[in-house]
Amino acid sequence: MKVTLIGAGSREFAGKIVRDLLLSGPIAEKELEIVLMDIAAEPLAEMETYTRQLIEKLHHSATVSSTTDLVPAVSGASFVVTAIEVDRYHYWSQDFTIPRKYGFKQVYGENGGPGGLFHALRQFGPLLEIARAIESHAPDALFLNFSNPEHKVCEAISRLTSVKVVGLCHGYFAGVKQISSLLDIPSEQLELPAAGINHFTWFQEVRDRATGEDLYPRLRERERDANWVSDWHEIGLSRILFRRFGLWPSPSANHIGEYISWADDYVPAQLQYFTDPGEGSPWRDGAETPEWHYHIGAVDTDRPLHAPRPIVSLEDQPLESSEELAIPIIEWVACGVERPLPAVNIPNNGAIPGLPDEMVVEVPARAENGRLVPLQMEPLPEGIFAMIRLQGSIHKLLVEAYVEQSKEKLLQAVLLDPIVDNHNRAVAMVDEFLELQKDALPPLK
Structure with missing residues (x-):
């Protein structure tokens, strides 16, 4: 069984996937x-x-090789696992900063907002190149993508190629831990089906796995009684939503x-x-890309003023x-071992009622004949549905903009x-993005 990792120069991504592969008993x-490959x-x-x-160290029988050439990397592969970015923090700093410069109160700027749109446009070309190589040289392979923005790039790949693509993200598990903490119930005791789009999913049920009891009433009570500022950076917005x-x-x-x-x-x-x-533009010639911080609560404020951010070596990873x-x-597709798959990004195909079939959504799934099939979900409440449906239109227009160079x-x-x-500020923002990122963006007319 050939498993190809593209973006394998990444310590975090490739190190994690290599460890997972080699620690799997069925594999x-x-x-x-x-x-x-990188x-x-x-x-x-x-x-x-x-x-x-x-x-x-593990006395494993696996073999490993590396290459910088895409075609031999994917040829004959059963699975292609990908996480790629080009100058990630340099461009991400622009995705975050430029919309705010024009008065748009964008948060984060990775998957959503105007920054997320330009992030996706930069990713479409490289990821579609990989997808088309798979289409030609490993047509039966399953393409497991970790590259953001998940929903946008997976929608481009699934609309524009015949490749079986699945977007993966661990964001679902963050929500599971939040609910588990509020209820003071171990997460393995909870049944938590969720539906939506990547980084914007909603738990349709909160149930006791053993008894089937609906725990949403208890969650509402516990949230109402909780200190407002506790874990504010993570769940303040979640609570008001x-x-x-x-x-x-x-x-x-x-x-x-x-x-x-x-x-x-x-x-x-x-x-x-x-x-x-x-100090002028942080992207002028010779300037260093600003340092990235997940959020203020995660910043090491005790770090000495001139100390660089520490780097954890591969060998020190558990x-x-x-x-x-x-x-x-x-394990499920190749080894027949059924596993819970609570959150994958694949075309909707009726899983969330009312959304277009081709729109990529994040839902639970199961494996059937080498493909992932979404599980049928309950209709989303109208307010939530409206927010997600709007994103589907945005994604569709973005893919069309890429294809038509429009x-x-x-x-x-x-x-x-x-x-x-604001229309005029939006046009000015787009023009600045197109000029500043012209080396990484597709041509637009």
């Missing part, structure tokens, strides 16, 4: 061939060395807030890419499985976004 019974040769070589050390719309959202405030025009009031200290405007769903999917379609998508509240 160990296969003749596992791991192929590592365009960056030096970190790729480091990852190959690390993988060989793990294979030896829960009160207004009736379901608990996932994963956390900075992700959910990307889709909501008024989220800025509930996502404090937008420090993510702080720069001093008096040898344990992650909660990522790539390996459970491989600036007009891109502007339509931008102007539909809830964060955008």
Whole structure:
């Protein structure tokens, strides 16, 4: 069984997937061939060395090789697992900062908001190149994608190619931990089906797995009694959404807030890419990309003024499985071992009533004949449905903008976004993005 990892120079992504692969009992019974692929040769070589050390340490029978060439990497693969970005933090700092410069109160700027649209446009080309290589050289392979923005890139791939693509993210599990903490009930005792789009899913039920008891009434009581400022950075926005719309959202405030025009009031200290405007553009020649921070609550404020952010080596990572769903999917599809798949990004095909079949949604799924099939979900409440349906239109317009090389379609998508509240500033923002990121964006007419 050939498993190809693209983006294998990433310590976090590739290290995690390699450990998950080699720690899987069912996969160990296969003749596992791991192929590592990246365009960056030096970190790729480091990852190959690390993988060989793990294979030896675990007395595993797997083989590993590496390449910088896409076609041999994917040829004959059973599974292709991908997490790629080009100059991630450089461009992400722009995705976050530029909309705010034009007065749009964008949160985070990774998957939603105007920044998320430009992030997706930069990702479409490289990911479609991978998808078309799979289409030609491994047509039966399952494409497991971790590259953001999940829903947008998976929709482009599923609309424009015949590849079986699945988007994966651990955001669902953050919401599970929040509900478990509020209820003071271990997460394994909870039944928590959720539906929506990536980084904007909603738990349709909260039940005791053993008794079937509806725990939503208890969750409402516990939330009402909770201290407002406890874990504010993660769940302050979730709590107000829960009160207004009736379901608990996932994963956390900075992700959910990307889709909501008024989220800025509930996502404090937008420090993510702080720069001093008096110093000029942070992207001028010779300037360093601003340092990224997940949110103010995660910042090490005790770090000495001039100390660099510490880097954890591969060898220091614990040898344990992650909660990522790539390996459970491989175990089910290739080994026949059924695993819970509570959150995957695939075309809707009727799973969430009322949404277009081709719209990529995040829902539970099961494996059937080498594909993932979404489970049937309950209709979403109208308010939640309206927010998600709008994102579906934005995604569709963005894919059309890419295919048609149309600036007009891109502007339509931008102007539909809830964060955008002014036409003239939106046009100026788009023009600045197109100029600043012209080396990474597709041509638009």
